[in-house]
Amino acid sequence: MTATLAPPPRKPKPAKRLRSFARRWWHQLTSMRTALLLLLALALAAIPGSTFPQRSISAVEVTDYFAEHPDLAPWLDRLWAFDVYTSPWFSAIYLLLMVSLVGCIIPRLGVHWKALRAKVPDAPKRMSILPYHREVAPGANQSLARAVLKQRRWRTTVREAEDGTVTIAAEKGQLRETGNLLFHTSIIFMLVGVAVGSLMSWYGNRILSEDKTYCNNLQQYDEYGLGAWVDETSLPQFCLTLDDFDAEFTNGGPTAYDADVSYETGGETGDYHLEVNYPLNIDGTNVFLIGHGYTAVVTYTDRYGQTQTLHQEFLAMDAALNSEGAFKFPDANYNPETGAVDDDAEVGFDAVLVPTYDDSTGMLIGSDPELNNPVLALTAYIGDLGLADGRPESVYSVNEAQIASGALQQDNDEVEVIGVGDTMRLTDGSSLTFDGVEQYAVLQVRHDPGGPIVLAGALLLLGGLLPALAVRRRRYWIRWNPDGTVETAGLNRNDYDGLDEECDALTAEIAPGFEPPQPEPDQGSKP
Structure with missing residues (x-):
């Protein structure tokens, strides 16, 4: 007798293996657990965006970071640390999260739509196995039961069996799943809107x-x-x-x-x-x-008698609009005879604008933001303002690095306070006149x-969160048996402590004379 060897199992074709692999990973990607993990990954990926300066927000801060960390900054730049929200890895997490949510929600929308249109499931043959079960007197009226359930907005299905059994199946609380789906759909809208x-x-x-x-x-x-x-x-x-x-x-x-x-x-x-x-x-x-603030108007007259009028916006320091700013004149002291600017003769002023100055208090800073008595507190500097190096700097202050290096020298040791129409004179023969104050708007x-x-x-x-948290899904059945007995039963689809009370109230309306059973008193422990 010759033994017949079974042929080896045939390997699936590559295309079938690929489809199986893609289907398995698609189900994994569109699961709710994966969506939650991606949402956590997105939150973690956003941390560098709040840790490192971003070019889209302040390119100046990024430049300063490169200057302070010349070795580390280029490596971080290769990892998109200064452009986190447009980086490939952040975009990949963002896109995967959107795909995961869409793939998770769309099938659930189809299932929920079918559930809304489907008939309410019938009660089990043995209704006594359900969490809530009552037997009532035969006086329960079918027409009254339908009217009560309809009035209370229960979705109902009536079934009549061949042996004469009549069952009314009622269901309520589908808005919970609707709210749940709306809540998750809202996340997709927000992700798309932010993108x-x-x-x-x-x-x-x-x-x-x-x-x-x-x-x-x-x-x-x-x-x-x-x-x-x-x-x-x-x-x-x-x-x-x-x-x-x-x-x-x-x-x-x-x-x-x-x-x-x-x-x-x-x-x-x-x-x-x-x-x-x-x-x-x-x-x-x-x-x-x-927002709003004040613009100081001044006229500078250099040592050669040439004038420049400057309208300079000031930055508010407090609610009283005491403001700081600076006046810079890089073209000061231009010699009309030689056609050249004197070396190291640029002039700058650090200034504080006080809208309402009260000289009786001895304090410079005022407490009233209205222009009742505006003054300028000025500190003058002469030298090199440092504007020629091309580096951006604040328009609200004189370059502190130039002062620290000695390239800018303070003209005198005191801060001079002048009012509208007054003039501050410098040691080189130039002067600054306070012409007035204008208002500006921040647009x-x-x-x-x-x-x-x-x-x-x-x-x-908001529309989905309220029903998702407040609505409870439950079912309720009434059965008229051929022997004349009537049974009611209820089933809770979510955590709901009030199921027995609600079902007893329904049963009492449907079957007049029904008395819900009273809970047995707690006897406690006896010695």
Whole structure:
């Protein structure tokens, strides 16, 4: 007798193995546990963005970090530590999280839609095995039962068996799953909105004094940020003029401020009354009024009698608008006879603007933000301002590094306080006259197409969170048996302590005369 060897098992084809591999990993990616892990990974990946300075927020801070850490900074730059939110690894986690949530939610939406349209499941043959079970008198009325359940917004299904058994199956609480799905869908909306905002939004901040005009280009912004898909050519073309600004103060603090502006775009002009939280919209771009301050006007006369008038914005230091700023004159002391600027004869002033100066107190800093008695506290420096090296520096102070190195020398040892119309004279024969104070408005121009998407996500989140937390899903059955007995039963699909009480209330309405069983008293332990 010859033994027959079984053929070796055939290996699946490569295409089938690939489909099986892809299906297995797709199910793994779209599981809720994976989505939670990716959400945690996204939170961890965002930590470097708050640890290291970001180019999209402040390129100056990134430059300073390179100067302070010349060995470490290039390695961090290779890892996108200064561009975290546009880095490939952050984008990969972000994209995987969105795919995971979409793949997780869409099948659940289909299952939930089918469940909403399906009939309520029938009760088990032995209703006594359910957590809530009662036997009631035969007087329970079927028509009354249907009316009561409909009035209380239970979804019902009536079944009649061949032996005469009639069962009403009722269900309530599907809004819990609806809210759960809305909550998770809201996360997708927020992720999409944040991504769209990061790629396509832009903003610019501008300090604008009264009767001044600026046009919408990057060179005229004091600070700006662009999305990854935005460049200067994408900005809408318009110009805006601050015609008038008004601020109201009460008890030493601002209570309201507004501005009258005029604008021109595409050959069209218009006027607008700009208020806080009431932005001007130009071609889908909003212009917000976010702050205000003071501009000091001074005239500098050099040793040769040549004058320069400067309108310099000051930065508020406190609620009373005591402000700091600086006046810089790199072209001072130009000799008209030789056509040359004197070496190391640049002039700068560190200044503090006090809106209301009270000389009776002996204190420089005032407590009233209104312009009742404005003064300038000035410290003069002569030498090299350090503007020729091309490094960016603050417009609100004289370069401290130049002072520390001795390139700038203080003109005298005292701080001089002058009022409007007064003049400070320097030892080289030049002088600075305080001409007056103007007001300025702080404007923010912003375009954020992701904002409405994030708002929709926030509304979905609130709309889904309430039913997901408050609604309890439960089922209730009434059965009329052929022998005349009537049974009711209930089943809790979630943690719900009030199931027995709710089912007893329903049974009492459906079967008049029904008395719910009283709980047995707790006898306690006997000695």
